[in-house]
Amino acid sequence: MAAPDRGHILLLNSLGRSNTNKTPLSTIQALIVHYLAHIHPSPTPLAATIVSSPIFLPFSHSKLQVLSTSFRHAVHSKLHVLKADSSGLFSPSLDTQLNVWSLAIFQGLEGGHAIIRLACCSGLLLGLEDILQNLPAKKRDVKGIAEDELVMTFADVIDQFSTSDTWGKEFHSAAESADALALSLIIASQSLLLVPSEKFTALPLSHLLGLIMRTVEDAFDGGRFLSPLQSSLCSKAEFEIHILLDSPISKSIKNISNSTSMAYISSISKLCARTVSLFVDHRPNVALPLIAEAYQKLNSITAHVETDWLPTSLSGATVQSLLSPDAREVTTAIWATLKTLLFSVIMITEAGLSALVYVPSTSAVPSSTSTLAVIVLQALSHLSFVITQFGGAGHSAFDELKRLFYLALDVLGSDVTESNKYVRHLCVVELGLEPFPAHPFYQAKKAFALSAIEQLIPVLNELTIQELVFPTCLPHLSDASHRETFESAHSVVLAIFASHAQKASESTSQQGGGFTREIVPFYANCLIDNSVQGRLSALQLRLAFAALVRSAASAADLSLAWFCIDCLLAAIASTSEHDDERQHRLHLTLISCVPSVPLALLPRLLDPIRSFIDAAQDKERQELTDGLFAEIKERVGDREKEYMIRWWGTLRMTWAHTGPGRKKIQGDHGLDTEVALTPRL
Numbered sequence: 001m002a003a004p005d006r007g008h009i010l011l012l013n014s015l016g017r018s019n020t021n022k023t024p025l026s027t028i029q030a031l032i033v034h035y036l037a038h039i040h041p042s043p044t045p046l047a048a049t050i051v052s053s054p055i056f057l058p059f060s061h062s063k064l065q066v067l068s069t070s071f072r073h074a075v076h077s078k079l080h081v082l083k084a085d086s087s088g089l090f091s092p093s094l095d096t097q098l099n100v101w102s103l104a105i106f107q108g109l110e111g112g113h114a115i116i117r118l119a120c121c122s123g124l125l126l127g128l129e130d131i132l133q134n135l136p137a138k139k140r141d142v143k144g145i146a147e148d149e150l151v152m153t154f155a156d157v158i159d160q161f162s163t164s165d166t167w168g169k170e171f172h173s174a175a176e177s178a179d180a181l182a183l184s185l186i187i188a189s190q191s192l193l194l195v196p197s198e199k200f201t202a203l204p205l206s207h208l209l210g211l212i213m214r215t216v217e218d219a220f221d222g223g224r225f226l227s228p229l230q231s232s233l234c235s236k237a238e239f240e241i242h243i244l245l246d247s248p249i250s251k252s253i254k255n256i257s258n259s260t261s262m263a264y265i266s267s268i269s270k271l272c273a274r275t276v277s278l279f280v281d282h283r284p285n286v287a288l289p290l291i292a293e294a295y296q297k298l299n300s301i302t303a304h305v306e307t308d309w310l311p312t313s314l315s316g317a318t319v320q321s322l323l324s325p326d327a328r329e330v331t332t333a334i335w336a337t338l339k340t341l342l343f344s345v346i347m348i349t350e351a352g353l354s355a356l357v358y359v360p361s362t363s364a365v366p367s368s369t370s371t372l373a374v375i376v377l378q379a380l381s382h383l384s385f386v387i388t389q390f391g392g393a394g395h396s397a398f399d400e401l402k403r404l405f406y407l408a409l410d411v412l413g414s415d416v417t418e419s420n421k422y423v424r425h426l427c428v429v430e431l432g433l434e435p436f437p438a439h440p441f442y443q444a445k446k447a448f449a450l451s452a453i454e455q456l457i458p459v460l461n462e463l464t465i466q467e468l469v470f471p472t473c474l475p476h477l478s479d480a481s482h483r484e485t486f487e488s489a490h491s492v493v494l495a496i497f498a499s500h501a502q503k504a505s506e507s508t509s510q511q512g513g514g515f516t517r518e519i520v521p522f523y524a525n526c527l528i529d530n531s532v533q534g535r536l537s538a539l540q541l542r543l544a545f546a547a548l549v550r551s552a553a554s555a556a557d558l559s560l561a562w563f564c565i566d567c568l569l570a571a572i573a574s575t576s577e578h579d580d581e582r583q584h585r586l587h588l589t590l591i592s593c594v595p596s597v598p599l600a601l602l603p604r605l606l607d608p609i610r611s612f613i614d615a616a617q618d619k620e621r622q623e624l625t626d627g628l629f630a631e632i633k634e635r636v637g638d639r640e641k642e643y644m645i646r647w648w649g650t651l652r653m654t655w656a657h658t659g660p661g662r663k664k665i666q667g668d669h670g671l672d673t674e675v676a677l678t679p680r681l
Contacts, residue, residue: 007035015049025062029069032050032070032071033070033073037080038077044107050108051109052111056116061186064115064119069123071105082098102124102142103145115157115180118153118184121149125194128142150195151200158204158207158208162210181214181215189271193274209275213272216297217301223302223308226334239323242327243331245326273348276352277351277355295375305338315441345380353372369415376408380448381448384448392444392451422452423468450476451488474489477489477526478535500554520552524568531589543592547596548564549564549597558600561598561601568593587624590608593605599640
């Protein structure tokens with residue numbers, strides 16, 4: 001434009017003063033967008049005016065967001081202007097003109113306040129990312145300059161915060177009304193994730209990690225936001241738990257929830273996750289001690305939360321009817337904060353462990369990787385009362401938690417010594433919780449501990465299993481009042497038997513595993529006791545008993561394996577005729593043991609199976625024959641397959657015509673032919 005118009009004058013006046021005329025920020029934003037895109041011959045002077053304007057001081061999120069959004073929208077506006085003016089064969093290409101325009105803006109930003117420059121560079125890069133799809137495929141190299149400027153500007157910000165003297169002199173007045181560090185990370189997190197890894201790693205990652213963790217700690221008040229909870233609880237009329245809306249805990253949670261850091265904690269966590277991941281990838285030797293320190297801070301935050309939550313009556317509340325309406329409102333806010341903390345811990349720690357897995361073995365990585373996994377597991381354990389709200393830490397957990405949980409156990413499992421040490425600690429702690437067996441908090445802790453122990457069973461020594469692991473499981477094997485703990489305890493015991501069977505198959509000697517063989521009779525009877533309604537489901541019972549028989553059959557002496565079968569047969573014989581459902585469940589369990597027994601025991605096992613199938617009613621017989629056929633077809637080993645097919649061939653015609661809706665089987669009835677009975681699998 002040839003001469004400044006009225007809008008341009010208004011913009012310059014608004015930027016030149018401390019906004020004494022109270023021009024709305026939305027108006028200033030619109031003017032910046034328009035004149036950055038349309039001003040001629042260069043936007044450099046206007047950019048210099050913007051970056052030095054006092055109206056953006058003191059810092060606030062709204063002011064910095066206006067800056068970032070203005071530059072982002074200016075890119076879109078400039079693209080429209082260039083497309084409208086692009087006429088002529090010899091006019092520069094769009095990417096060239098955008099690069100020239102961007103470079104002119106960056107020249108104007110030089111020498112400005114580092115945080116203001118960061119907001120401008122962030123918005124410019126976001127805008128360039130937005131318009132990539134509108135450029136020709138071969139002319140999309142427009143972000144390089146913006147990426148370089150953003151990294152250098154953010155490095156200046158990091159340096160300002162890392163050098164206390166410089167920060168004290170230059171930023172003290174600007175930070176009086178807001179947390180400048182948190183604001184800088186929030187603005188940077190919106191655009192730094194777009195920067196390629198090779199440029200991102202040019203940043204001082206150690207200082208960046210420290211600054212991010214300081215912000216995370218501040219966002220959650222170091223884990224002490226629940227400290228006033230116990231003193232704020234009282235009772236009111238028919239409600240056991242009441243919380244006043246002006247109580248200390250209400251104010252604490254409100255301050256946490258309304259803080260800028262908490263509002264953008266997900267973006268800050270993502271930035272932290274990428275920092276950790278690239279730090280491990282590029283400088284593992286330097287990164288691991290610093291990451292361990294960062295994870296220990298997360299562990300400390302979660303430990304404070306757990307300590308403050310445990311003694312309160314809320315930790316034992318299982319129904320909402322105990323809470324007054326005011327208490328429900330505050331409790332909802334508390335749980336929202338707790339879940340946010342869990343998600344932040346998962347996001348940050350999973351990034352480090354995932355990157356650690358891919359560090360080359362030739363790298364001189366310290367042997368403390370298992371310690372890192374232990375810290376992560378401890379942090380998750382502190383939040384087990386939150387995790388149980390999402391189905392626990394095992395196979396029922398949501399994908400991100402499940403990935404972190406099993407990843408941490410995999411890393412820890414590579415160190416046998418540390419694994420045994422960790423499990424011993426868990427068991428000692430869990431055995432110490434026995435005075436409060438029914439408390440929801442302790443049940444959640446036990447369920448988490450058992451889920452972790454289950455995955456580490458293959459690397460545990462027999463002494464640890466005998467002295468600590470099995471006694472920890474024992475009280476929960478017949479107590480189905482807390483379903484998660486009940487199932488986890490059985491999973492641990494089955495993992496013991498599975499590990500024993502695996503080691504027996506890999507070893508030519510029968511040494512070791514004495515304790516595992518000793519508990520076979522106990523567990524066989526335990527499973528039978530749990531076959532009643534309301535405990536183990538039919539599928540769980542079948543899988544558990546088959547695994548038990550398989551483990552017992554791994555020994556040279558098959559007497560233990562047959563003992564399990566004999567216990568099951570005795571239970572079937574002693575089951576009341578009026579308890580048809582349990583008897584049918586036991587019949588299915590016996591059928592599930594067919595693939596688990598060796599060839600020497602098959603004839604003895606198949607005789608009773610044939611007897612109760614013959615005696616069953618049509619509906620039950622159909623389910624039994626279908627189940628038996630599935631075991632033969634899918635799970636019986638090659639050595640036993642031939643015998644089973646011949647045995648099946650002698651009976652298939654008898655059973656094929658007894659069930660309703662069965663198709664008539666025609667063709668060759670030779671004994672060595674495997675015939676499908678159209679089973680309902």
